[in-house]
Amino acid sequence: MQYLLNVIHDSAEFATEEEQAAIVVFNQRMKADGYWVFAGGLGVTDNATVVDNRGDEPLVTDGPFVETKEYVVGFWIIEAPDLDVALRLATEGSKACHRKVEVRPFL
Amino acid sequence: MNANEAVARAHREEWARVVATLARRFGDLDVAEEAAAEAFATAVERWPADGVPPNPGAWLTTTAYRKAIDRIRREDKRGDRQREAQMSYEAPPEPVGAVEDERLRLVFVCCHPALAADARVALTLRMVGGLTAAEIARAFLVQESAMARRITRAKTKIKAARIPYRVPDAEDLPARVVGVLTVLFLVFNEGYLATGPDADPVRQDLTAEAIRLARLLRALLPQNGEVAGLLALMLLTEARRAARVSPGGELVALDEQDRTAWDAELVAEGHRLVRERLDSGQAPGRYQLLAAINAVHTSARDFRDTDWSQVVALYDQLVRLDRSPVVTLNRSVALAELDGPAVALASVDRLAGQLDGYHAYHAARAELLRRLDRGRESRAAYDRAIELAGNTAERAALIRRRNGSG
Known part of the structure; x- marks a missing residue:
């Protein structure tokens, strides 16, 4: 079963060197243990663009789909047997990157 | 039959x-x-x-x-x-651990930390306790439809997020047991001191259900000290039920209770559990300490006969485990019997910033002020306590105490 681990952040500051180093270590361990599927960091929501083509004309708007103080700054996609394993990895991941992590199961 | x-x-x-x-x-x-x-x-x-x-x-x-x-x-x-796939799915046999009762897995699923606290309570009462959604809704004074939604939502999350159906690993077990005990304690407390303005002051159905579930957990985890502690705490509290509410519907404080109305069998069972934990020689957790405090109270022939130094010593241990201001407040109330109301009041007053919105804080102050002959301040404190108290019988008792305070 796959889970999305969203990394939640509330400022435009990048990860510190220490945080980056911890993330690298955590990523390597996830790969070694077979949980790793994919991961990525995301730019600030200022650079987001929303496209809505549900109507007659595609509508393009600047900014995120919803303005919030906290936003998704990166993510992991993992393969885990159940939520307990996903929560354990999220706990380690949160520690490594020093940010909150939201766990969401894929359908 | x-x-x-x-x-x-x-x-x-x-x-x-x-x-x-x-x-x-x-x-x-x-x-x-x-x-x-x-x-x-x-x-x-x-x-x-x-x-x-x-x-x-x-x-x-x-x-x-x-x-x-x-x-x-x-x-x-x-x-x-998908259902067919699930039907043919046979879980691989697991190594036979210390605990293999299916019901324990069920308890741990229902009390999983990824579920909302109120959903854990509802799901445990439904799945383990066998109460209907309507009964649980009545117990917690919410609409039946809202309670049914709460239970459905929790079940949906268990499935969609794949919350595992198993007893946690040894590493996670202590923390997860604490989560289960929290759920049972919540159920018990809601019965012991119901919060709603229209609720019966004591909900025996809920305290009885919490005790039944705690007994089950005790049978499934006989070595766990905190499980024994919580069961003992519940039994020693439940033992006093008949003496806790007057015929007029007022909550009766410990110092005014008719101790002959206490249930001697429940007291004896609670004392046995507390002794068992003392004999284990292991450091007690929060529930074991609370049970021990209640064991001291229920060992005394009357209020004055209580071993207050023992009570305060147990609270000192509890404060080291649990920094909550409510624990410190309860310790102060016991301290009044050992070192007098002035010492206790000084200790209570230090909690003003944290507990100003808590009725028991003002009730404790009111009582101490009364004993120090500071009648006007005492009545003001009673007024605040009455304003904040949610339980009908407790309000009635506070009103009487205020009106009786010179």
Whole structure:
């Protein structure tokens, strides 16, 4: 079963060197243990663009789909047997990157 | 025993086992719950006519199993292939650990930390306790439809997020047991001191259910000190129930309770558990300390006879484990009996910033001020306590104490 681990952040500051180093270590361990599927960091929501083509004309708007103080700054996609394993990895991941992590199961 | 009594008894004793066995077999709480409910409904119909089966638990499990298969077949006809996959899924045999009772897995699923606290309570009462959504809704004064939604939502999350149906690893077990105990303590406390303005002041159905679940947990985890501690705490509290509310509907404080009205059997059982934990030589946790404090209270022939130095010493240990200002407040109340109201008041007043919105803080201050002959301040504190108190019997007692304070 796959889970999305969203990394939640509330400022435009990048990860510190220490945080980056911890993330690298955590990523390597996830790969070694077979949980790793994919991961990525995301730019600030200022650079987001929303496209809505549900109507007659595609509508393009600047900014995120919803303005919030906290936003998704990166993510992991993992393969885990159940939520307990996903929560354990999220706990380690949160520690490594020093940010909150939201766990969401894929359908 | 007639057939109806046999069904009621089987419901008390077998419900959780039937749900747990089916949940394990089908990997689906929803299927398990519905099939169990159908099996009991069938028993209500059949047992009076056919007689009570020699092994009611096995009869119920087999009947529920057939009901579950029927339901899955019906849903398969509608093209739900996923269910079929689940049906053929057999969990690999696990190493036989210390605990293999299916009901324990069920308890841990229902109290999983990924579920909202109120959902854990509701799900535990439904799946393990066998209460209906309507009964749980009444107990917590919410609409039945809202309670049913809460339970459904929790079941959906368990399935969609794949909350595992198993006893946690040894590493996670202590923390997860604490989570389970929190749920049981919440149920008990809501019964012990109901919060709603329209609720009965003491909800015996809830305290009894919490004790029943704690006994079950104790049977499943006999070595766990905190499980024993919580059960002892509940028993020693429940033992005083008859003395806690006056015929006029007022809450009766410990110093005014008729101790002959206490339930001696429950007291004895609670004391046995506390002694067992003392004999274990292991450092006590929060519930064991609370149980020990209650054991001291229930050992005293009257209020003045209480070993207050022992009570305060136990609170000192508790404060080291639990920094909550409420614990410090309770310690201060005991301190008043040991070192006098002035010392206690100084200690209580230090909590003003944290506990200003808590009725028991103002009630404790009011009582100490009264004993220090500071009548005007005492009455003002009683007024604040009465304003904030949610429990009807507690309010009545506070009003009487205020009016009686010179």
